[in-house]
Every structure is written in C-alpha cells, then in structure tokens.
Amino acid sequence: MRGSHLSRTRTLAAALALAASGVVALSGCGQKQQTVGTAPPPKKQDAFERRADQIVHSWPKVSPIAGRQEALLPLVGVERPKSTDVREITVTVGHSACDSRFGARSHESKGLVVVTGWGKKKSAKGMCTENLATDKVTVRLKSALAGRKVVDAATGKQLLKG
Structure with a gap:
C-alpha cells in the first residue's frame, strides 16, 4: 500500500512538472497517450x-x-x-x-x-x-x-x- 501511494505521488509530481513547462502527457486506463501543449497567445485584433x-x-x-x-x-x-x-x-x-x-x-x-x-x-x-x-x-x-x-x-x- 505504501509503495502504491509513493508511485502516485511521483506520477503526480512528474505531471505537475510537465504542466509547469507547458506540455502535459495524458493517459488513462492504458489508452493511447496524448500530448497537450499550452495554447498560443491570442492574436491581437486590429x-x-x-x-x-x-x-x-x-x-x-x-x-x-x-x-x-x-x-x-x-x-x-x-x-x-x-x-x-x-x-x-x-x-x-x-x-x-x-x-x-x-x-x-x-x-x-x-x-x-x-x-x-x-x-x-x-x-x-x-x-x-x-x-x-x-x-x-x-x-x-x-x-x-x-x-x-x-x-x-x-x-x-x-x-x-x-
């Protein structure tokens, strides 16, 4: 039980570090992995x-x-x-x-x-x-x-x- 909690904490910490850098890799239930980046800044209207x-x-x-x-x-x-x-x-x-x-x-x-x-x-x-x-x-x-x-x-x- 302790090892499972530590593994989740490390995974969460890695995800937070990636999010802070602007790129996050998401996966769920063994499905395909998706990479999500930050959106480009909105274009200034003329x-x-x-x-x-x-x-x-x-x-x-x-x-x-x-x-x-x-x-x-x-x-x-x-x-x-x-x-x-x-x-x-x-x-x-x-x-x-x-x-x-x-x-x-x-x-x-x-x-x-x-x-x-x-x-x-x-x-x-x-x-x-x-x-x-x-x-x-x-x-x-x-x-x-x-x-x-x-x-x-x-x-x-x-x-x-x-």
Whole structure:
C-alpha cells in the first residue's frame, strides 16, 4: 500500500512538472497517450476586427465611427448579387486619390457580413490632392451570402439584405 501511494505521488509530481513547462502527457486506463501543449497567445485584433465584433454584438444599434481611419474607410455602395448563394460581393470603396493601395475586407457572422474599405497612402514625397476616388472591389466570402445583411463597418449602416 505504501509503495502504491509513493508511485502516485511521483506520477503526480512528474505531471505537475510537465504542466509547469507547458506540455502535459495524458493517459488513462492504458489508452493511447496524448500530448497537450499550452495554447498560443491570442492574436491581437486590429481596428477593423474590433469594430466588426462591436457591430455583430450591438446590431442593429450601431453608431458610425468618428473621423477617417485608413483601416475603416466607408463604402460608397454594394452591387446586388444575382442570387443569395454567391460567395463574393462587389463593393465600391471610397478612398483618397493619394492612396497607393486600397481594397476591402470582411468579417462574417451568422446574420451579418461586415465590410470595410481600406487604403494605404503614398509616401509623403511629391504632391498629392485629397480628392475622393472610388473603385469597385470584389470581396470573397467564406460561406454563401444566404440572406445575411451586408453592413458598412465605418458607418454602421446596412447596405444590402442578402
């Protein structure tokens, strides 16, 4: 009886030491052994991901964001898709004529597709006007639109009911 207690204590001490190091080997009733590690640190959300989460949680009571942010440009419009089973939508992004690159991105939930435009300014060298330019951008969806509402992340307004 004493040897059995000592064996369990050593096993527990070894498991605790492995757990402290971030890796634990688990086994039970002679089954296969599993190795479990610590989870990687969560990825830090950017401005768009935080805004999209806020919209999904607060929908439909959403206010527009204040000011212009390169990661959250308002959309000028969205083209109505031919059917609800499409996996891409075309939006018109309003961006600065000084942006060297621009595009759109989306965040999908069960009932919403939150979309934003983004732009990256050219270097500060040379002249540039602050005129508004608009361009159509195709946004690929992870799953079919299927009746979800399309919402502009910058304004919080519904652009389309899919």
